[in-house]
Each structure stands twice: as C-alpha cells, then as structure tokens.
Amino acid sequence: MTLLRATGGCTFAEDPARDAPRARIIWRAALDPAALEVDAAPTAAKDPERFDPARLAPFLTIARHATGREYAVLSDGRRRIRLDVVTGSLQEGAVVLSYRLAGIHGAKARVLTLRRLLALCVHARFSPSLFPPDPRVARWIEALRVHDALEAGACQREIASALWPDLAWREGEGGDAQRSRLRRLVLEARALAAGGYRELLRARR
Known part of the structure; x- marks a missing residue:
C-alpha cells in the first residue's frame, strides 16, 4: 500500500526510473472512464462470492488517500483494471464487492472493467479476448x-x-x-x- 502522491492527473504516480512493465500508475477517475467504483464488505475466507486480494497480490497495487479511501490497480504490466474503493478496504482479507454502475454511456466502459475483473478473479489471469489490441x-x-x-x-x-x-x-x-x-x-x-x-x-x- 502506498500513500497518494497526486501529480499530472494521477492519484498515484510511479518513480519515472521504473520500467514500463513494472510501473503502476493510478489515474484519477475523472480522467479514466473505465475506473470502477466498488464497496468492499468483509466476508468469510471460504465465501464462494469472495474477492481475495491475497490471491491476486502479484497484480495488485493499492494507494490510500489521507481520507482513508483506497484506489487500486490490477496489472500484469500490459493490461490493467482500475478500482475505486468507496467503502471498506482491500487490505483486510477477503471481501464481497458491490459494483456501482449508473447511466448508459458512462456505464459502458465500467461494464467492460467489471467483465475483466470477473474473468481475472475466476482464472487468476488476464483474459486476452477482453483486452483487444488498440491500433493507435x-x-x-x-x-x-x-x-x-x-x-x-x-x-x-x-x-x-x-x-x-x-x-x-x-x-x-x-x-x-x-x-x-x-x-x-x-x-x-x-x-x-x-x-x-x-x-x-x-x-x-
């Protein structure tokens, strides 16, 4: 977990000396339409609906604001999933996540983020089919x-x-x-x- 260092549109900006595959930049949600807001409620370690941060630890970076709110990114160096933890914490064991989605156009990118997150939780790897190459x-x-x-x-x-x-x-x-x-x-x-x-x-x- 890292305390936030806001700069250049980021809630967390990496050391510029770190190579790109290892860098974890957490952009502000206002700049990242795919950032998915979640609520994290503690649950039993054997709950089949649980999100287990320990299982995904190799991919997970968490930054915390002075207010206590957490911002997280799951990344393998090429693909990424952005979460804003509105209530609760991803640092205290297994949780059940509730997802905040609203609207039509604004929800489209977040629905894709949710699909990517669910696939990662099930398979413990990023699904290539959900991350098509961008020709730009x-x-x-x-x-x-x-x-x-x-x-x-x-x-x-x-x-x-x-x-x-x-x-x-x-x-x-x-x-x-x-x-x-x-x-x-x-x-x-x-x-x-x-x-x-x-x-x-x-x-x-």
Missing part, C-alpha cells in the same frame, strides 16, 4: 519516441533515421511526404507532452 498504440509510441528525440536535441534527419531505418531521408520535393509525416508526429508529440496524454485513457474507452 503504435502511433502513440512513435510520438513518444519523437518527443524523446526532440528533448535530446536530434534533428529531423536523425529522428527519421531512428523511426524508419529502412527509409532513406530524401531532400527536396522527393522527401515532402516524409517530412510532412514527421511534422505531424512532432505536433502530436508536443501536444501530448503539454498535457494531451491525459486524454489517452478517454480515447481508449
């Missing part, structure tokens, strides 16, 4: 690489060479399409770095 991720990774290159002082030719090593940099009119592609990535990278990254969770609903 490759573009976001390119933008991140461009941002890092710009911060390091790289020129356009150097950035293009790193991104597309099999495509020779072309000067003049012959390279217009390549430069246009790179300019779009530069604009996207700067927009993400300026705070646009907070919209990525909404974009993945």
